[in-house]
Amino acid sequence: MTAAPKDPIGRVVATEALPASPHQFHFWTAVEAPVGIGAIVRVDGTGRTVYAVVTDGRAYSDLLTPLHEVVASDGNPATPPPPSRRAEIRLWTAAVLRQDPPEPMQPVPLAAVHVADATDVEVALRMDTYARGEERTAIPIGLYAAGGTRAPVFVDADFLLGPESAHLSISGVSGLATKTSAVMFLLSAIFQHFPARKGSVAAVCFNVKGPDLAFLDLPSELPVEDTDMYAELAIRPEPFAHVRYFAPFKPDGVNLNTLRTHPDLVDGVEPLVWGLREVLDYAEVLLNRDDIDAKADAFLDFLADRVVGRPFVDEWGNHHLVESFAGLEGLFRAIFDGLEQAGGRDMWRTHHLATIRKVRNRLMNVSTRCKGLVTDEATGNDLPFGAFGDRTVYVVDVAGLDQLGQDLVFTRVVSKLREHLERRDLGVDNVIVFVDELNKYAPADGPETYVRKMLLDISERGRYLGLVLFGAQQFRSQVHRRVVGNASTTVYGRMDGDELATPGYQTLSAATKGKLATLPKGELMIRHPHFTQPVFLRFPRPAALAGRQGVERFPPAAELPFADAVVRQLVALDRRVAPPRVKDLIAGRREEDVRRALLATRRARPADVLAYFTARLGRAVPRDAGADTAPTVTPLRTVEDPYAPA
Amino acid sequence: MPARGTAIQGAPQPVQRPFASARVAEGKRVRALPVGRAEPAPDGVGFADGIQRWGVEGHFGIVPVARAQVAAGVLVRSEGALRCAVRRVEEFLVVPAGRLAPGERQALDDVGFPIFEADGDPRPHPFLDRWAAAQVVERRREALEREVCRDFLAMPQTAVLIVDGGLAGLRGVAGADRAVGVIKKHETQFLEGADLEVALTAPEGSRSSVFARELGDGTTILSWYLRLWPWRDEDLLHGLTRVERIAADGVVEDADRVSRWLLAERAPIAGRDSRWDRLLYPLHEVETVLRAQAGGWL
Numbered sequence: 022m023t024a025a026p027k028d029p030i031g032r033v034v035a036t037e038a039l040p041a042s043p044h045q046f047h048f049w050t051a052v053e054a055p056v057g058i059g060a061i062v063r064v065d066g067t068g069r070t071v072y073a074v075v076t077d078g079r080a081y082s083d084l085l086t087p088l089h090e091v092v093a094s095d096g097n098p099a100t101p102p103p104p105s106r107r108a109e110i111r112l113w114t115a116a117v118l119r120q121d122p123p124e125p126m127q128p129v130p131l132a133a134v135h136v137a138d139a140t141d142v143e144v145a146l147r148m149d150t151y152a153r154g155e156e157r158t159a160i161p162i163g164l165y166a167a168g169g170t171r172a173p174v175f176v177d178a179d180f181l182l183g184p185e186s187a188h189l190s191i192s193g194v195s196g197l198a199t200k201t202s203a204v205m206f207l208l209s210a211i212f213q214h215f216p217a218r219k220g221s222v223a224a225v226c227f228n229v230k231g232p233d234l235a236f237l238d239l240p241s242e243l244p245v246e247d248t249d250m251y252a253e254l255a256i257r258p259e260p261f262a263h264v265r266y267f268a269p270f271k272p273d274g275v276n277l278n279t280l281r282t283h284p285d286l287v288d289g290v291e292p293l294v295w296g297l298r299e300v301l302d303y304a305e306v307l308l309n310r311d312d313i314d315a316k317a318d319a320f321l322d323f324l325a326d327r328v329v330g331r332p333f334v335d336e337w338g339n340h341h342l343v344e345s346f347a348g349l350e351g352l353f354r355a356i357f358d359g360l361e362q363a364g365g366r367d368m369w370r371t372h373h374l375a376t377i378r379k380v381r382n383r384l385m386n387v388s389t390r391c392k393g394l395v396t397d398e399a400t401g402n403d404l405p406f407g408a409f410g411d412r413t414v415y416v417v418d419v420a421g422l423d424q425l426g427q428d429l430v431f432t433r434v435v436s437k438l439r440e441h442l443e444r445r446d447l448g449v450d451n452v453i454v455f456v457d458e459l460n461k462y463a464p465a466d467g468p469e470t471y472v473r474k475m476l477l478d479i480s481e482r483g484r485y486l487g488l489v490l491f492g493a494q495q496f497r498s499q500v501h502r503r504v505v506g507n508a509s510t511t512v513y514g515r516m517d518g519d520e521l522a523t524p525g526y527q528t529l530s531a532a533t534k535g536k537l538a539t540l541p542k543g544e545l546m547i548r549h550p551h552f553t554q555p556v557f558l559r560f561p562r563p564a565a566l567a568g569r570q571g572v573e574r575f576p577p578a579a580e581l582p583f584a585d586a587v588v589r590q591l592v593a594l595d596r597r598v599a600p601p602r603v604k605d606l607i608a609g610r611r612e613e614d615v616r617r618a619l620l621a622t623r624r625a626r627p628a629d630v631l632a633y634f635t636a637r638l639g640r641a642v643p644r645d646a647g648a649d650t651a652p653t654v655t656p657l658r659t660v661e662d663p664y665a666p667a
Numbered sequence: 668m669p670a671r672g673t674a675i676q677g678a679p680q681p682v683q684r685p686f687a688s689a690r691v692a693e694g695k696r697v698r699a700l701p702v703g704r705a706e707p708a709p710d711g712v713g714f715a716d717g718i719q720r721w722g723v724e725g726h727f728g729i730v731p732v733a734r735a736q737v738a739a740g741v742l743v744r745s746e747g748a749l750r751c752a753v754r755r756v757e758e759f760l761v762v763p764a765g766r767l768a769p770g771e772r773q774a775l776d777d778v779g780f781p782i783f784e785a786d787g788d789p790r791p792h793p794f795l796d797r798w799a800a801a802q803v804v805e806r807r808r809e810a811l812e813r814e815v816c817r818d819f820l821a822m823p824q825t826a827v828l829i830v831d832g833g834l835a836g837l838r839g840v841a842g843a844d845r846a847v848g849v850i851k852k853h854e855t856q857f858l859e860g861a862d863l864e865v866a867l868t869a870p871e872g873s874r875s876s877v878f879a880r881e882l883g884d885g886t887t888i889l890s891w892y893l894r895l896w897p898w899r900d901e902d903l904l905h906g907l908t909r910v911e912r913i914a915a916d917g918v919v920e921d922a923d924r925v926s927r928w929l930l931a932e933r934a935p936i937a938g939r940d941s942r943w944d945r946l947l948y949p950l951h952e953v954e955t956v957l958r959a960q961a962g963g964w965l
Contacts, residue, residue, distance in 0.1 A: 083955070085938040093934030103934035104707035105949050106747040 029133035030054045030168075031113070033064055043117065046073070046129035050111045052080075058532045059546075059557035060167040061137035061145050062115055066130025069122070072137065072145030073115035073129070074554045076530040082107035114530070116554045118145040136168035143172065147551040151177045160214045161254040162207060162547060163558030173254050174558055176510055178215055180550045182222065182451050183484035186509035190459075192497040193514025197542050200493040201233050203512060204455055205563035207491075210256050211453070212412040220450030220487075221411035225404070225438065227431060228418040229457045232280040236571030237414055238264040238289070240564060247561035260565035261414045267293040267404060268418035269394035269426070274616040275586035278393055278421035280568075283575035288593040293417065294401035294620060295394060297345050299433060300387055301325050304380075305471045306432045316376045323372065324380075328352065335359060336369075346388040346395070353381045391426040396616070402624055406437050409448030424461075428472050431462060435475060435488075442486040451487035454479070459492035460499040473501060480507035498523040511548040513555075515540040529555070583612060587619055594622065595630035606635060614638060682854045689857035692889060693877040693919050697862035699869040700876065702893070702926035705933070711826035712928075713741045713752060713819050716953035719808040720961070721761070721800065727771045729791050733761040733800040734780070737808040738957040739815040741828070742949055749952050752822075753815045756961065757807060761785050761800040783807070809836055820845060827928075831950045834911045838886040844918075847925055848911035851945040853904055857890065871897040871906065874926045877919045887914035893926050895933050896944045906944040 031050035035041040046064070050056060056075055064071040084090060084107060094100040120126060121144070135141075142165050143149050152159035152175045159175035179185045189207070193199045208224050215222050228234040240260045243251075251258040268279035268290050276282075277290050304321050324343075327333065333341045333352070337359040341352050360366045360374060367374040388395050404415055417434060419427045435454055441447035456462060463476040479490050480503060492508065494500050498520060505511070505525075516537045520526075526534060536557070537546060543562070546555045566574070581589060587607055588600040607615045618637035627633035691697055717739035724734040740754035760775060764784035767775070775782055787799035813836045819828055820842030827845050830837070834848040857880055858866050866875040875892040882888060889912050896906025910925065912918045929947070937943045937951035 083939060084935070089936040089938040089943075090934075093936045100934075102747070103948075104747065104931050105744055105749055105935060105952070107935050107948075108749075108952060108955065 027135075029135055030056060030062075031134040033129055033131045033134060034112070035128075035131055041129040041131065043120070043126045043128055045114065045116055046071075048113050048115065048134045050113065050134070052109055052111055054111065055136060055168045056113060057167060058536045061118070061142055061165065061170075061556075062168075063135045063137050063141045063145070064129055064132050065135065066132040069120065069127065069130055071120050071129045072118045072141060074118055074145075074556060075113050076116045076554070077114035077532040079112045079114075080109060081112075082109045118553050119147060136170060138170055139172035142170065142174070146174060146556065148175050150551070151175070151179070158216060158219070160207075161210050161256060162549075163545065163560040164250055164253055165556065166559050167557070171253065174547075174556065176547075176549050177551055178211075178219060180509050182211070182215070182219075182453070182489050183487060185484075186550055187484035187489045188480055188508040189489075189491045189510045189512065190497065190500070190505045190508035191491070191493045191512040191514070191545075192495065192516065192520075193540075193545075194517050195495055197515050199514030199540075199542060199545060201457065202543075202563050202567070203514070203545055203560055204491055204493060205234075205237065205565055206560050208414065208453065208455075209259075209261070209564060210254070212261070213256055215451075221448075222451040222453065223409045223411065223413045223415065223449040224453040224455060225415045225417065225434060226455040227427075227434075227457065228279075228416055228420050229427065229461075230420050232568035232572045233420075233457070234416045235266070235279065235281040235418065235568055236286075236566035236575070237261045237416060239566040239571065239574075241562065241566045241570065243562060243564060250559065250561040251564070254561075258561070258564040263410055263413040264289075264416060265405075265413065266290040266416045266418060269293045269391075269422060269430075271421070271580065272392040273580075273583060273586070274393060274396070274612065275583055275590065275619065276580050279418040280420070280572060280577045281418070281575070282578040284578055284589075286575055287578065287589070290418075292402050292620070292623060293394065293404075293430070294396045295403065295433070296396055296401045297343070297349060298329055299401060299403070300384070300395055300429065301329055303429060303433045303436065303471075304384065306428050316373065317380055320372045320376050320380050323370070324349075337362075346385065350381075350385065353377070387425070387429070390423055391429065394422060394426050394430065396620065402620060404434060404437070405448070406441050407446055407448055409452070411449055413449075428462075428470075431456070432472050432475060435479065439479070439483075439486060439488055442488050449487075451489060453489045453491055455491040455493070457493045459494040459504070460496060463492075463501040463504045465499050465501050477501065477503055480504045496520050498525050509550050513537055513540075513546040514544075583615075584608075587615055590619060590623065591630055591634060594626065598631050602631065603634075606638060610638065610641060684855050686859075687855050687857050687880060689878045689880040689890070691862065691876055692879040693891075693922070697858060697865045697876045697878065699865055699873045700923070701873050702923045702930060704927065705872075705930035706924075706927045707931040708744075708827055708829070708928035710745055711743060711824055713743050713826055713828040714749070714831075714947070714949035714953055715739070715741045715812060715816050715819065715828055716831040716950045716957070717808045717812040717815075718954055718957045718961070719804050721804045723797070723800075724760070727767060729793070730763060730766045730771075731793070731796050731800065732775065733797075733804070735759055735761060735800075735804040735807070736961055737804060737811050738961055739808065739811040740953050740957050741815050741819040742953050742956065743826070744949060749949055751956055753818045754957070754960070755811050755815050755818075757781075757811055759783055759807065761803045763787055763791075763796050763799065765789070766791070813837065813840070816840065816843075816846065829929075829947065829950070831947075831953070834888060834913055835882060835886075838882065838884065838913060843913050844915040846913065847929075849929065849945075849947060849950070850909040850911065851942055853907065853909065866892045867903055867907065868898075869894045869907075871895070872930060874910075874922060877922050879914065888912070889914050889918050889922075891922055891926075893929055895930060901944075908945050 031048040033041055033046050033048045039047050058075055060075045062073055137145060158178040160178050161173050162176045163174050165172045165174050191200050191203055226234050238260050243258055248258055266289055268277045270292055271278045279290055281290050329343050335355055339355045343349050343352055356369050360369060419430045438452050463473045479488055497505055518538050521534045544559050546557050548555045584604050584607060588603045591598045591603055618634050621637045622630060622634045625633060719737045721733050721735035723731045725732050736758045738756040741752045742749040743752040759781040761783050764786055783803050785799035785803045788795050816837055817840050830846050830848045832848060833850055834846055837843040837846055869875055869892060871894050873894055877889050877891045879887050879889050891910050893908050893910050894906055898905040932947040935948045937946045937948045940946050940951055
């Protein structure tokens, strides 16, 4: 914290054309006064103190017309400057943050203007109501630095994580490392400052591109100015102490689909693998708008309620126990064959053949497009719903998945979080869900999707559950109005000029927009319910390793052949495992069997990894020629879906 | 060849003192002399000017009571920036001499302002009474200007002081040899015949030869005309100033250098003032500062 100059730096002026009002006023300063756009000032009137933030500035001289300058210079711009400088004024516009006393609300007094000191900043932003005392709910979010004053700025946990209001939206152009960095810094601040009496908190972060969030448990090298900033904000510059990484497999089912595959780090990544049941519960995600009709819904419900996970006997006497996609395909085949043998009937148990074919196409398509995420097993490997840890970050790496897979992961994870929070059995009281590229999941326009509906629901009701959305996007205007509108805290990094021209930024002055358009790295503008005007802040680089540096220090390992990948995973579970022994064990075995045994071993994490793996693998069965490859599922072409894969 | 016509609004007022005598002090006849390339006066140069404002505040019967405020100041220029170095303000009342009853005079004394009496005709006449009050105000303003000039010239530094108007009031003031008077009005003509024509038609960037005029107390004022802006297509007096200095050794020889200083003051233009062609910007600034600080009571 540094002190501001004690002497006034300006005086309020008011004319008929530029009057002082209760919400805005104008003041002049000397040319060299240490104020600029975003600086907080204090006006000391008689019996009234006003705090305000500078939103605009103008400078002009007594020059009546530019022609006088031309004449005085004989029309030659190269003429040496005149001996006297013209009288010049700096006239600033400031928006009122707070008046003391608040009532009666009156125009700003025509009095001396001072640069705000740290105490003034605290009062101006109403932080005195939540940053002091036993009931303190303050979370540091950055450092106010202007006019020679440096002061920490806090947001109110009750308004950031609920229950008063919640959610955070952060916007900014890509490539300036502001959005992700700011959120990671803020998560650190929340984990260190969220009051224990308000319960436990965890974060689920979806890594949607590159290695952005792949190294949150590793320390970064911070320059002195950043460590100083951490000290001023009373935050320990440490990476996250508890991070769990989840990533789906690549289509081979053994190599993880993530950039955190360096041999020193890959042990910490857990596979994210789901079976038929997990997918079927969220089948709506997989259907596009045209598909969502009552008939498809009814058939999906029938499958979920009557077929999957329980013995089922069809009309032709076939016994089914559908627990996997292969089992489901068997049921579909039996239905199609049965109907054909029955003389070309087109209805099965009140469901039309076309509906069955459509649902079958969509579901089977998932097993192809999301291979690696979706397994043919009955059970998969999931986030530890019910056993979430306090102050733990769960990174779900979906960067390698296509849009369908990302939608599925996102929907299922968030829906599960919501279900558990409703039952209060998640393991923590509050969960922050960080989603980058929110404009992709909750676009302002376009078809109504399940994902968008779910995001709207979270943004409107999540605060009561402790489910908090931290959404990042390049263009705020491209995110659904109700999603960004429900975010009580809004953060802006450097903004694109075209974006600033959209209606959502009409309340900002031209100067504020200009500053936003040129905001350097590490600076942001924030709106928060307690701040009546947006405030510019600085924040330090995250103490956790950034994705780009992480990849440089820990380059991803090359994709391994099947056997080597299995060995690596088993060795990661138990260093005593001898690679040649594993290779001998799996030689000649079907890959599905090996994957099944591997997944079971990972889930069980037994004391004797090799013995468990061997037991799950079972004895080798002589194979028929041609049985080396699993039967592939070929989606059927239907009239309703002419573009379905042939 | 007459200059292009210039519109004149209203009839010219009679000039109080149209002619005075002078002798050429540089050569035998007045010539137009180019002064050379403009160069700014050295840093620390001062600019002195004053303002006056007055109005009739009320009457005792038909006896007017005028309230006046006069101010004078010096701005010093350093690295292009002008800042106020000296400033004096005076507020007072003016009444016609000997026309107030004792009770009325006491009432005015109780107001707390100094009271000056204006000499005038003992017979009441609203116009003459006002004219007499105006004379008092003008004399007080001149006195105040003299005081701020004296203050500046008494300062330890030896900077030049450029004064708005003539220097007759500074005779006898220590350091007055560093003062340069710049006169914008040309009511009084000191030259005649060919000398006057040469002086009044001097081209832009030229000055007339120096001429001397004697004051009653033996003081000699040296003076010359300086054309700041071209007058062709304008009025004959457009851009024409008259410079004054109190006679001393080297003043005549220094006329070109001083003229170059003043020529450099063509920019910035004091465009808000109709006399911009003769009014130096720093002198205009002195007025601006004094008016701004005086407030707006009248």
